[in-house]
Amino acid sequence: MRDISCEEITRTVRDLCIQANCHLPVDVQEAIVKAEGSERSPVGKAILGDLEENFRFADARELPICQDTGMAVVFVELGQEVHITGGLLSDAVNAGVAQGYVEGHLRCSVVGDPLRRVNTNNNTPAIIHLTLVEGDRLSITVAPKGFGSENMTALRMLKPSVGPEAVVDFIVEAVSNAGSNPCPPIVVGVGVGGTSEMATLLAKRALLRPVDQHNEDPFYADLEAKALARINALGIGPQGLGGTTTALSVCILHYGTHIAGLPCAVNIGCHVTRHASAVL
Numbered sequence: 001m002r003d004i005s006c007e008e009i010t011r012t013v014r015d016l017c018i019q020a021n022c023h024l025p026v027d028v029q030e031a032i033v034k035a036e037g038s039e040r041s042p043v044g045k046a047i048l049g050d051l052e053e054n055f056r057f058a059d060a061r062e063l064p065i066c067q068d069t070g071m072a073v074v075f076v077e078l079g080q081e082v083h084i085t086g087g088l089l090s091d092a093v094n095a096g097v098a099q100g101y102v103e104g105h106l107r108c109s110v111v112g113d114p115l116r117r118v119n120t121n122n123n124t125p126a127i128i129h130l131t132l133v134e135g136d137r138l139s140i141t142v143a144p145k146g147f148g149s150e151n152m153t154a155l156r157m158l159k160p161s162v163g164p165e166a167v168v169d170f171i172v173e174a175v176s177n178a179g180s181n182p183c184p185p186i187v188v189g190v191g192v193g194g195t196s197e198m199a200t201l202l203a204k205r206a207l208l209r210p211v212d213q214h215n216e217d218p219f220y221a222d223l224e225a226k227a228l229a230r231i232n233a234l235g236i237g238p239q240g241l242g243g244t245t246t247a248l249s250v251c252i253l254h255y256g257t258h259i260a261g262l263p264c265a266v267n268i269g270c271h272v273t274r275h276a277s278a279v280l
């Protein structure tokens with residue numbers, strides 16, 4: 001067994017919250033710059049230029065890329081040979097989120113109760129997804145999620161007989177319904193299979209894949225390419241003001257499912273699809 005202290009976890013999560021909010025992943029940066037070159041609408045091109053200036057400015061001055069610094073979604077992969085010392089893992093993660101948002105001067109956007117709506121003033125609670133893995137390491141990914149895009153999440157329990165084209169139709173419909181709300185150019189995460197909650201989690205997890213990668217399975221890579229082409233033909237464009245760049249990428253993750261079902265979920269990331277990771 002290897003000991004990892006809560007103190008170290010808290011410090012790491014703190015730093016990842018600041019890093020993720022201020023430094024856009026390089027693959028997303030490059031995709032925005034590339035889209036600027038290919039965008040056919042002059043207004044769309046100008047907006048992509050503004051987005052580039054914005055993320056470069058944030059990067060250089062360590063300022064948040066967007067005013068919506070999100071709810072902290074934290075993916076933890078815990079090696080089975082790790083022994084957490086000094087408290088509870090979830091408390092350590094939440095303490096790191098609180099420190100990161102308060103000390104990093106990131107906007108605190110979380111209310112403690114969804115109906116009585118009082119801001120917790122430290123962006124907790126975080127959403128923590130824990131997976132047990134082999135080994136003696138602890139991997140942490142912080143993915144702050146803004147709610148302009150989160151509110152556009154769609155889930156449909158498709159009939160199993162509808163086939164792959166109906167999955168592509170549903171993805172395109174979800175993006176079309178979202179319009180300008182998720183701040184395009186977007187990243188489209190899709191979860192297919194499992195149960196309703198598994199499909200939704202896969203869709204969120206799909207937003208972590210680098211936007212310049214494709215599915216390793218040619219069958220799913222083909223569906224991703226078809227969905228992306230149809231989404232970019234919708235004409236929504238950068239910030240919804242028209243153009244040929246609505247999405248930078250479509251990523252589909254799949255899982256086994258029941259013979260009687262075909263759950264399909266879409267989770268959209270805005271042009272600030274952010275995440276930062278560390279391995280302890």
Ligand SMILES: O=C(O)C[C@H](O)C(=O)O
Nearest residue numbers: 067068146147148149181
């Ligand atoms: O919370 C915000 O700042 C706005 C939100 O991200 C939105 O796009 O509506």
